[in-house]
Amino acid sequence: MYLTVDQKVAQLPPDYPEEMLSAIRDEFVQSGKTIVVLDDDPTGTQTSSDVTVLTSWRVALITDELKKKPSILFILTNSRSLPESEAIGLAHEIGTNLNEAAKASGREIVVISRSDSTLRGHFPAEVDALSETLNMTDAVIVLVPAFIEGGRITIDDVHYLIDNQTLVPVSDTPFANDVVFGYQNANLKQWVEEKTKGSISAQNVNSITIDDLRLGGPQRVIEKLQACPNGSVCIVNAVSYRDLEVLVMGLLRAEKSGKKFLYRSSATLVPIRAGMASGKIVTPLKQKTGSGNGSLVMVGSHVPKTTSQLSWLLANGTSKAIEVKVSEVLTSTDPLAKATAISQQTDKWLASGNDVVIYTSRQQEVGADSASSLTINSTVSNFLVNILKFLTIRPKFIVAKGGITSSDLASKGLSAETALVLGPVIPGVPVWKLDAKSKFPEISYVVFPGNVGDETALLDVCRKLDV
Known part of the structure; x- marks a missing residue:
């Protein structure tokens, strides 16, 4: 029997009391970096606004965009449509081009491998290929599949889909039966073990809990991240935007100490990582077609x-x-x-x-x-x-x-x-x-x-x- 959202949330501590988005924005701007989102299909732009997306990864094109010093730049890889071997090759190619473009533009980058909030995609193969090409094999892989806008949340290390206000483990949804990317585990520690074919055991996967975020705040996040061995995986529990704000503040401060992070996340984290509001609804522009054509x-x-x-x-x-x-x-x-x-x-x-x-x-x-x-x-x-x-x-x-x-x-x-x-x-x-x-x-x-x-x-x- 599944719990309702209200039943489960009532068992959790309240959100961390301090609003952090503006402080994150200040720290991020001072860092002088651009977040480059490698999106395995174009839906990763679903929480962002006023950002550019590229459907090509030519070095000159990326360089030109980085010279504009954007906060966020999306590159659409569409790698979820490819066999794993091709996705690995593509990750190496894009990573190489990113290195060249970052050097040519003089712009430091933070890389997010954006993928599906219902856990479909080339993990860990795609992330491993990026870490090798970007010289980040010592980076902690931060796994954040929570997608607040779409009703995907993570509690007690279990990733849920909200369906009619009921919490359904994603392993019990049709997405887990995907003919290419199917899986058995909604517990993210066990999911990592499953997807890595046991090369990373569940007991060696680190976790930032809701209690860490809501009771311990950024300082607790820093402590948990600092304790993660280089090259390990750290999963993140999250139910609200505030949970992710606390996470990001801790990540920014841990980065300052020299810790490296490579992200595998859903769309919600992307703007928050830059101190920007997630999911701001837009008013559609009036179309200037000059005709009465249909849609x-x-x-x-x-x-x-x-x-x-x-x-x-x-x-x-x-x-x-x-x-x-x-x-x-x-x-x-x-x-x-x-x-x-x-x-x-x-x-x-x-x-x-x-x-x-x-x-x-x-x-x-x-x-x-x-x-x-x-x-x-x-x-x-x-x-x-x-x-x-x-x-x-x-x-x-x-x-x-x-x-x-x-x-x-x-x-x-x-x-x-x-x-x-x-x-x-x-x-x-x-x-x-x-x-x-x-x-x-x-x-x-x-x-x-x-x-x-x-x-x-x-x-x-x-x-x-x-x-």
Whole structure:
């Protein structure tokens, strides 16, 4: 029987009494550093605002951005869509480029490997590759999967998903059954042991508890971090923004003493690490399309939450809909012709002022193993990319549902190399303004994670942007 959120939180001490965000901001600015977030899919921008995201990691591009001395810079790696061996190679490549860009720009960097709050991703392989390339093998790996905006919290070392105000261990959710990144343990110490195949035992994983944060404050955090052996893993319990503020203040002070840290976290930690508010909701910009074109929603994610949101949108909205039957895409002798036909129909509807929803069939096709499943995902994603490439009519705005989907559509379908993250339109759902050189210059582009929001959220976002 699961506890409710209220029942569990009532057992915890109250939040640490001191507000720390402004003090963190002062310390961070004085450090003269930029936080570089390597995001394994684009949903990591979901808590940030007024920051730049790059879909390319060319040394010159990163150098130019670092010379602007930003507080935060995102680099979209989309590594969650890759087999582990390719993700490792990519981490080495990006780490090498980061080293060169940091040296060329004269800017010190702090690296966060941002990944999924439901524990899917290439851990520890990706982080290990980064630590080697960045010469940080002696750094403590700080693991912070808490995603406050999305209802993912960690208590007593167990990571939970909040579902209808009930605390569900993530090991009991569909995310734990992911065909590529599945796992058995919600206890993060045991999860680390599981993911490292026993090379790090649960008893050797360090932990910062809720009591440490709320009763001991930053000083207790410093003591716990200083006690962590170099190269070890330290998991962090967190329920609130204040918990993460206390953590960050302790981390900043521990860094001053020479301790090194490499972060693996969800999105919530990112702005707080720079002393910035997390999850500030933005008011959508009025679109300057110069026409009455309709909007475009493209759905690739297969998680149950996405399917329920799609069903609600189709049942309660007025959009024209096209289903992409995945089984036909995988067996088609001429997929480009099929994609072109969908693009042409979409163009007609958009030009007539109709909103359009393009979605993949809801029965997920899986392969015999994780590698073949990733190949299937890539094939389907490339099909959606081609639909977008062949469009000639500019939509009023674009919503991309699913992490891998939204990454590929932005970088490959729309040829966007940079974007400005305006902020979340609803908690956990960021809006980007794509660069002037993209297929549809400066269009509003919504990166909608598959596992965020209630049943009505997809329709709600479309209505908010329809201004």
